Amino acid sequence: MSIILDKVNYVYSEKTAYEIQALKDINLKINDGEFIGIIGHTGSGKSTLIQHLNGLVKASSGGIYYNGQDIYDADYKLKDLRGKVGLVFQYPEHQLFETTVFADVCFGPRNRGLSRKDSELKAFTALRSVGLSEDYWYRSPFELSGGQKRRTAIAGVLAMEPEVLVLDEPTAGLDPKGRDEILDLVAKLHRERQMTVILVSHSMEDVAKYVQRLIVMNHGSVLYDGTPAEVFAHYRELEEVGLAAPQVTYLMHELRKRGIPANGVATTLEEAKQSIMQAFSEKYSEQKATHWQ
Amino acid sequence: MLRDITIGQYYPADSVIHKLDPRTKLMATMIYILSLFIFRGLAGFAAVTLGLFLVILLSKVPIGYMVKGLKAIVVILLITVIFNLFLTPGETLVSFWKLRITEEGLRNAAFMTVRLIYLILGSSILTLTTTPNQLTDGLEKSLRPLNKIRVPVHEIAMMMSIALRFIPILIEETDKIMKAQLARGADFESGNLVKKAKAMVPLLVPLFISAFRRANDLALAMEARCYNGGDGRTKMKPLKYKGADAAAYLLAAVYFAVVILLRSFM
Numbered sequence: 001m002s003i004i005l006d007k008v009n010y011v012y013s014e015k016t017a018y019e020i021q022a023l024k025d026i027n028l029k030i031n032d033g034e035f036i037g038i039i040g041h042t043g044s045g046k047s048t049l050i051q052h053l054n055g056l057v058k059a060s061s062g063g064i065y066y067n068g069q070d071i072y073d074a075d076y077k078l079k080d081l082r083g084k085v086g087l088v089f090q091y092p093e094h095q096l097f098e099t100t101v102f103a104d105v106c107f108g109p110r111n112r113g114l115s116r117k118d119s120e121l122k123a124f125t126a127l128r129s130v131g132l133s134e135d136y137w138y139r140s141p142f143e144l145s146g147g148q149k150r151r152t153a154i155a156g157v158l159a160m161e162p163e164v165l166v167l168d169e170p171t172a173g174l175d176p177k178g179r180d181e182i183l184d185l186v187a188k189l190h191r192e193r194q195m196t197v198i199l200v201s202h203s204m205e206d207v208a209k210y211v212q213r214l215i216v217m218n219h220g221s222v223l224y225d226g227t228p229a230e231v232f233a234h235y236r237e238l239e240e241v242g243l244a245a246p247q248v249t250y251l252m253h254e255l256r257k258r259g260i261p262a263n264g265v266a267t268t269l270e271e272a273k274q275s276i277m278q279a280f281s282e283k284y285s286e287q288k289a290t291h292w293q
Numbered sequence: 294m295l296r297d298i299t300i301g302q303y304y305p306a307d308s309v310i311h312k313l314d315p316r317t318k319l320m321a322t323m324i325y326i327l328s329l330f331i332f333r334g335l336a337g338f339a340a341v342t343l344g345l346f347l348v349i350l351l352s353k354v355p356i357g358y359m360v361k362g363l364k365a366i367v368v369i370l371l372i373t374v375i376f377n378l379f380l381t382p383g384e385t386l387v388s389f390w391k392l393r394i395t396e397e398g399l400r401n402a403a404f405m406t407v408r409l410i411y412l413i414l415g416s417s418i419l420t421l422t423t424t425p426n427q428l429t430d431g432l433e434k435s436l437r438p439l440n441k442i443r444v445p446v447h448e449i450a451m452m453m454s455i456a457l458r459f460i461p462i463l464i465e466e467t468d469k470i471m472k473a474q475l476a477r478g479a480d481f482e483s484g485n486l487v488k489k490a491k492a493m494v495p496l497l498v499p500l501f502i503s504a505f506r507r508a509n510d511l512a513l514a515m516e517a518r519c520y521n522g523g524d525g526r527t528k529m530k531p532l533k534y535k536g537a538d539a540a541a542y543l544l545a546a547v548y549f550a551v552v553i554l555l556r557s558f559m
Contacts (some may be wrong), residue, residue, distance in 0.1 A: 056472050081533055087476040094466075097498035107495065111478030142502065156477060214296035 040217030315431030447523025
């Protein structure tokens, strides 16, 4: 599996008074099994970019290749692409419409032409994966809580068994526990199903904790593309474009300023903890050594 | 795609017409429309044309915008012309196969076309120079007397304002829902009429739920800010007649009188 974006540009409302260039000359290659995070200020083009990945939006210029095939080719079936690149929008619970949770999750596979039995099997598996209790499966989706509705919506996309899972701010509006649940679920899917996952997020902490590759969007262009450690090392530049580094990274820099050899590129709580413990144990053993002399 | 639709055609400008009270404009438009169906003969036609173009000039709206509205009625115009040309009895001018064009037919076709075009242009001026909210305010104030016969004027006006306000919001919501369902393989394009209608369900159900949710939230928000219906409610921008309105009413009356008088010159 690979997705290649070649010199992709996108202009909204072309040739009108409201013309905006949302994407400028994007060149990206998404490899099989990657866990990618996309961050950027509001209006940087993140949502526009991901809608190009499943062909919902057509690039104004440039090419997009899924597994080497040009998705803008006249014979290419975009409907098939949408089954392979599953896109979960922000507040996905707004797309629920069926009379029962189970029926809603079957919608995706049914649209792909699967028989009722096969669709139901896929729905069953998907609902199990998202951890929604069977007690809720035959209730109206509108009776569920916000977090449960969201999991139903995600199951609805998983039921299509996509190769790539793209999530646009999956934790928006959830409490901390809900956020952890959703992100742990996504991480689990990446691990167990070797799914390629693309996560659009506003939370630096979330992306730092889970992703292997981080793409930073700025005014329609790719600003940085590397590991979280590499990207967050540029925290001053990130601040200038309306983003930041994880809180932990700032803490580490402050500690360094005060003479504690903490690791300045720590981006997660775990890395920071290790680094601080290391730094203090070194300092302590130094003190111990001088004390005994 | 859907976000390119602009509701209402309001064209902001600093003109005499824009500054008139919306009630004046509503009344003037009604008088104008009446005059369109009353005028007779070339003299009447001249009077109506003069009145219309004077207002167009004063409104400072580019002609291009006015003409846009005409696109919508091209079909009706064509049908009108054809019907009047070929089906009016009278002295034959031209004939081929079984079709005859009469002098009466020609005259009728011409006048009806002009009436329709002038009708659209005149109403366009109203919507081009008055914002939807001004229009609902104007309607609310003019229809106030109906309160005496238990017509809920304030409620109707409030409903209209809220509806107008929510059109762009709901259009955006429809766009989002459509994309989300497309991402799950929904197909809104292929199939016969029945299939297409069924395909609307995943679009309409979430849309309705969303609309109800918003309505609920809005009601709570309005109540939280002490909204209690129209009784004793004051307005931030109360409508007050000014000198220009008096002049406008006067001119409209004179115009109407002239049109009626010119009928007898035929």
